Amino acid sequence: MNSATPLLQVSDLVIEFSTENGVVRAVDGVSFDVFPNETVGIVGESGCGKTVTGLSLLRLIPSPPGRIVSGQINFLGRDLVTLSDAEIRDIRGHDISMIFQEPMTALNPVFTIGNQMIDVLKRHRGLKRQQARAAAIELLDKVGIPAPADRVDEYPHQLSGGMRQRVMIAMALSCDPKLLIADEPTTALDVTTQAQVLEQINRLQQEFHMAVILITHDLGVVAETCQRAIVMYCGRVVENAPIEQLFAAPQHPYTGGLLHAIPKIRDEKLAELPIIPGRVPDLLHLPAGCRFADRCSRAEQKCRQTAPSLTWSRDGHSAVSCHYPLSIDNG
Amino acid sequence: MADTTQMQPAVVDSPVLEVFELKKYFPVRGGIFNRVLNQVRAVDGVSFSIKKGHTLGLVGESGCGKSTLGRAILRLHEPSSGKILVNGRNIMGFTRDQMFSERRRMQIIFQDPFASLSPRRTVAQTIREPLDVHRLGSKAERERRVTELLDVVGMSPQVRDRYPHEFSGGQRQRIGIARALALQPEFIVADEPVSALDVSVQSQVLNLIAQLKRDHGISFLFISHDLAVIQHVSDEIGVMYLGQLVEQASVRDLYARPKHPYTRALLSAVPVPDPTRSYKRIVLGGDVPSPMNPPSGCPFHPRCPDAKSICSTTVPAKRNVGTDTQPHEVSCHLY
Numbered sequence: 001m002n003s004a005t006p007l008l009q010v011s012d013l014v015i016e017f018s019t020e021n022g023v024v025r026a027v028d029g030v031s032f033d034v035f036p037n038e039t040v041g042i043v044g045e046s047g048c049g050k051t052v053t054g055l056s057l058l059r060l061i062p063s064p065p066g067r068i069v070s071g072q073i074n075f076l077g078r079d080l081v082t083l084s085d086a087e088i089r090d091i092r093g094h095d096i097s098m099i100f101q102e103p104m105t106a107l108n109p110v111f112t113i114g115n116q117m118i119d120v121l122k123r124h125r126g127l128k129r130q131q132a133r134a135a136a137i138e139l140l141d142k143v144g145i146p147a148p149a150d151r152v153d154e155y156p157h158q159l160s161g162g163m164r165q166r167v168m169i170a171m172a173l174s175c176d177p178k179l180l181i182a183d184e185p186t187t188a189l190d191v192t193t194q195a196q197v198l199e200q201i202n203r204l205q206q207e208f209h210m211a212v213i214l215i216t217h218d219l220g221v222v223a224e225t226c227q228r229a230i231v232m233y234c235g236r237v238v239e240n241a242p243i244e245q246l247f248a249a250p251q252h253p254y255t256g257g258l259l260h261a262i263p264k265i266r267d268e269k270l271a272e273l274p275i276i277p278g279r280v281p282d283l284l285h286l287p288a289g290c291r292f293a294d295r296c297s298r299a300e301q302k303c304r305q306t307a308p309s310l311t312w313s314r315d316g317h318s319a320v321s322c323h324y325p326l327s328i329d330n331g
Numbered sequence: 332m333a334d335t336t337q338m339q340p341a342v343v344d345s346p347v348l349e350v351f352e353l354k355k356y357f358p359v360r361g362g363i364f365n366r367v368l369n370q371v372r373a374v375d376g377v378s379f380s381i382k383k384g385h386t387l388g389l390v391g392e393s394g395c396g397k398s399t400l401g402r403a404i405l406r407l408h409e410p411s412s413g414k415i416l417v418n419g420r421n422i423m424g425f426t427r428d429q430m431f432s433e434r435r436r437m438q439i440i441f442q443d444p445f446a447s448l449s450p451r452r453t454v455a456q457t458i459r460e461p462l463d464v465h466r467l468g469s470k471a472e473r474e475r476r477v478t479e480l481l482d483v484v485g486m487s488p489q490v491r492d493r494y495p496h497e498f499s500g501g502q503r504q505r506i507g508i509a510r511a512l513a514l515q516p517e518f519i520v521a522d523e524p525v526s527a528l529d530v531s532v533q534s535q536v537l538n539l540i541a542q543l544k545r546d547h548g549i550s551f552l553f554i555s556h557d558l559a560v561i562q563h564v565s566d567e568i569g570v571m572y573l574g575q576l577v578e579q580a581s582v583r584d585l586y587a588r589p590k591h592p593y594t595r596a597l598l599s600a601v602p603v604p605d606p607t608r609s610y611k612r613i614v615l616g617g618d619v620p621s622p623m624n625p626p627s628g629c630p631f632h633p634r635c636p637d638a639k640s641i642c643s644t645t646v647p648a649k650r651n652v653g654t655d656t657q658p659h660e661v662s663c664h665l666y
Contacts, residue, residue: 193618224606
């Protein structure tokens, strides 16, 4: 799968935010590739930098206080970090689209959904108003909105949460993007609606031949939609692997711990749920070595002194950032 | 409406809480005279009981009325009708003063640990507040109790003079739990206590709640939208849809043999963290209808994959499809 040229290559990305208490490095040397037609999950808990990474791909980091300090984001041969504002605007919503967690705040409440979609279609595809309206209805139909010709004239508040997220997806797809970034697209939705929306994203990914980056905290969602997952912890990538491997044989103790600790439906109830002890360190006071060392049962002296770097396996399929990865026991 | 109280199974140990046909309607007002135009039937005739030291898990999607039910039981929302028996006494007719002392027995833990703690109070002040309000013990005794409670929820006594903003979500939730425990309640409503927490700390708080149940014999009404969470903490489970309990069974029975089509769909919708697992998912069409205009007949029939013609006309009665000792109640025409 790595024989193709990557669509997106993020290398050594560093993003900092200045806060009242000092400079916080939210993303610290993140690198990963996304190939055409691939669905990649970025997983992690709040504060791990997954959303900031997603936003940076479209240069949507609010600045100030945030800023991309160093690193490259190569997309189809261009470095998005160095593009001018006008150039990046052409990419946003055209080559790369993004959908957000809370569709109500992402949609403008004073315009009908049709109006908002028509704007995008006119701006990026150069359509006339009537054509754009027809295209909007077609897109709403594609994302599974019933009676799209009527819905197009409704306001966001008239739609349910699941419908709004579908409208967001329709808008994001309106210019046939090559890459869709979905930031917790189903977190605000109920499970039954989540199932509908995830199925929709999977189907549309095939139909539109696009790559998808799915940012989520939910490993269940990753297991069901992604081919590859990138696990982040405290601003760094700790593991990057195809999902079959990630779930069957996690390498990083954090990934292993997460897989154990997530509440999941079990055949037999456990007396006690497995936990990851402790908590995520404060980004202002990060430990010197491995950032997971304080919570890790395998940690040795070395882990507290030197930070491990992300190392790729010999076959090039997976990478882990750990001095004592879990697979070390079985060779 | 059929009286379902006779269907309650005979239980040996007496229930801490019994709820009969509880309803909570919210009026929708409008027009120039601010008349009541319609009713939102948030809780529409719910009956259940919780035994001492047991946990009833209440699961359902947003808007199904589960949080309203939790608050109505404590009379934080005044119920429209129905009976709430706490240790056999109906608290519905209680006066303000009676309710005040009754609340010592029943406490609540809220979902959002950021909104439910006052930012201006120290940890000790927050935990001590219920003791101050109910004037229990001397000042020194209250202080000792705070230390004790911090220990119960796994926090160091050194945090007592710190403020909520200094803590992470998981620790704040522990403070909220300590506050709820201050009066040694018999019964706690836990309203989505872990949904605002990160996965790696969710399990820590869930284990704490399970331990409280074991060590202190506290009964819980545990409200959650998460079927995995609810499975871990509950003894019995009630599935709620549009203000009604559509299925109620022991936790083992419900997960192994779900009866109601809604329960089945809900269970199959949960993403499974195992990419090799393949199974057929029941994807429900449409959205939850508005509780202002609930559908006729069975509230679930417009989305039900197994709906028959009777489902749109007649409200299904609650039936026990289990045994007398292991009841499994379901409201569905299929049974």
